[in-house]
Amino acid sequence: MVAVHKSRKDMPLTPLSSPTLGSMGKTGYWRTFRPEVDYSKCTRCTLCWIYCPDAAIERREDDSPKIDYDYCKGCGICANECPVKAITMHREEE
Amino acid sequence: MVTIKELPQEEYLLKGHAACAGCGPSIALRLLFKALGKNVILVVPACCTSIIQGPYPYTSIGVPLQNILFESTAAAASGIVAALQQKKLEGVTVVGWAGDGGTVDIGIQALSGAAERETDFIYICYDNEAYGNTGMQRSGATPYGAWTTTTPTGKRERKKNMPFIMAAHRIPYVATACPSYPIDFVNKLKKAKEIRGTKYIHILAPCPTGWRYTTEKTVELGKLAVQTGLWALYEIEYGKFKLNSPSDRLVDKAKRKPVKEYLALQGRFRNLTEEDIAKIQKWVDEDWERYRKLASNYLL
Numbered sequence: 001m002v003a004v005h006k007s008r009k010d011m012p013l014t015p016l017s018s019p020t021l022g023s024m025g026k027t028g029y030w031r032t033f034r035p036e037v038d039y040s041k042c043t044r045c046t047l048c049w050i051y052c053p054d055a056a057i058e059r060r061e062d063d064s065p066k067i068d069y070d071y072c073k074g075c076g077i078c079a080n081e082c083p084v085k086a087i088t089m090h091r092e093e094e
Numbered sequence: 095m096v097t098i099k100e101l102p103q104e105e106y107l108l109k110g111h112a113a114c115a116g117c118g119p120s121i122a123l124r125l126l127f128k129a130l131g132k133n134v135i136l137v138v139p140a141c142c143t144s145i146i147q148g149p150y151p152y153t154s155i156g157v158p159l160q161n162i163l164f165e166s167t168a169a170a171a172s173g174i175v176a177a178l179q180q181k182k183l184e185g186v187t188v189v190g191w192a193g194d195g196g197t198v199d200i201g202i203q204a205l206s207g208a209a210e211r212e213t214d215f216i217y218i219c220y221d222n223e224a225y226g227n228t229g230m231q232r233s234g235a236t237p238y239g240a241w242t243t244t245t246p247t248g249k250r251e252r253k254k255n256m257p258f259i260m261a262a263h264r265i266p267y268v269a270t271a272c273p274s275y276p277i278d279f280v281n282k283l284k285k286a287k288e289i290r291g292t293k294y295i296h297i298l299a300p301c302p303t304g305w306r307y308t309t310e311k312t313v314e315l316g317k318l319a320v321q322t323g324l325w326a327l328y329e330i331e332y333g334k335f336k337l338n339s340p341s342d343r344l345v346d347k348a349k350r351k352p353v354k355e356y357l358a359l360q361g362r363f364r365n366l367t368e369e370d371i372a373k374i375q376k377w378v379d380e381d382w383e384r385y386r387k388l389a390s391n392y393l394l
Contacts, residue, residue, distance in 0.1 A: 015150060015151075016151070017147065017148075017150055017151050017152055017153035018151060018152065018153065019108060019152075019153055019154070019155065019156040020108065020148070020152040020153065020154070021108050021109055021110060022108075022109060022110030023108070023110060023111060023112065023147065023148025023149065023152035023153055023154040024110055024111060024112040024148045024149075024154075025110065026110065027109075027110045027111075027112075030115060031115075045098075046098050046099055047098065049098075050098050050101065050125075050276050051121060051273075051276075051313050052121075052124075053113060053115075053116060053117045053118070053120035053121045053124070053312070054109060054110075054111070054113070054115075054120065055105045055107055055108070055109050055124060056109055058103075059103060063099065068109060070109075070110075071109035071110045073114075073115035073116075074115060075115035075116035075117075075302075075309035075310060075312070076116070076308075076309055076310030077116055077309070077310050077312055077313055079310060080310040080311065080313070080314060081313050081314070089310075
């Protein structure tokens with residue numbers, strides 16, 4: 001007979017992790033260069049959104065990017081891949 | 095066929111995870127959730143993804159995930175598939191998600207066994223060509239000439255051809271992909287989800303930390319690996335070999351970029367001599383002669 005656990009309390013002691021936004025804290029602190037979007041150049045192709053390894057770029061209703069600076073690690077993939085160079089990298093001020 | 099804009103906006107790889115800036119495997123993991131949705135159970139051995147999750151008791155992955163020992167990804171996935179069948183739970187995709195060390199070196203016997211038992215799951219190897227999470231030691235997937243901490247003057251042996259090893263198991267679906275070509279990868283995952291039996295996908299995932307390049311070049315290097323022909327995008331469906339776009343246009347040697355363009359961008363290939371580069375170029379051309387024959391006969 002397979003044991004069925006009604007809730008987490010009935011289960012034997014098991015290490016379980018819960019999905020958490022920012023499991024490593026605000027990773028934006030890792031950033032050296034800050035991406036900035038020139039919305040007048042942006043063609044809404046959403047390539048920056050799909051290539052962001054940190055899921056730190058959200059799509060607005062018109063498909064233009066919204067960068068979450070709390071979590072963006074500043075890798076620069078978005079700026080490198082933007083076909084019209086609408087994203088540029090700037091050194092973070094102290 | 096989907097377009098990039100049609101991919102779902104929900105994220106199951108949550109922001110603030112522990113991957114390095116510019117991580118290639120993280121892009122692949124995001125695409126995995128976009129292709130398969132949330133009804134996925136991941137099985138992850140010791141690899142970079144066990145770090146990306148973040149420290150206990152938090153995790154940055156929003157689907158059920160089991161961390162398991164290095165050699166037992168496919169064995170644990172087989173157990174989960176059996177349990178799901180016993181409980182009659184349908185519509186759940188079990189995915190083994192392992193690095194190259196956990197696939198081509200340590201996990202190969204469990205994977206071979208699961209393929210032989212025709213276990214119904216998808217196994218994905220994300221290949222950053224060394225043991226990334228322990229600080230870049232040489233693995234069976236490290237290419238010729240590459241620097242790692244255990245091959246300080248460059249590896250002297252060639253990379254294992256893992257997709258062809260899996261195709262030799264006569265499993266229904268084997269494919270290669272690269273996160274630089276997201277639509278190709280998503281289509282392959284969706285196709286694999288519909289097929290019953292063991293499915294194997296091998297992804298080339300560039301790693302800025304280990305390959306010694308600046309973080310913004312991850313996607314660019316993935317594209318260069320494909321355009322130079324060092325990494326071919328193909329699928330082997332029930333033994334039929336087919337090259338996918340854009341690799342299908344590269345059978346003609348004149349259309350491929352010289353491998354030097356890809357090698358020169360990476361610090362790990364700094365020790366290569368001109369003879370080494372000529373040797374790698376010769377091997378790539380030989381591989382493509384083989385792909386051309388396979389693509390015209392469809393036989394493996």
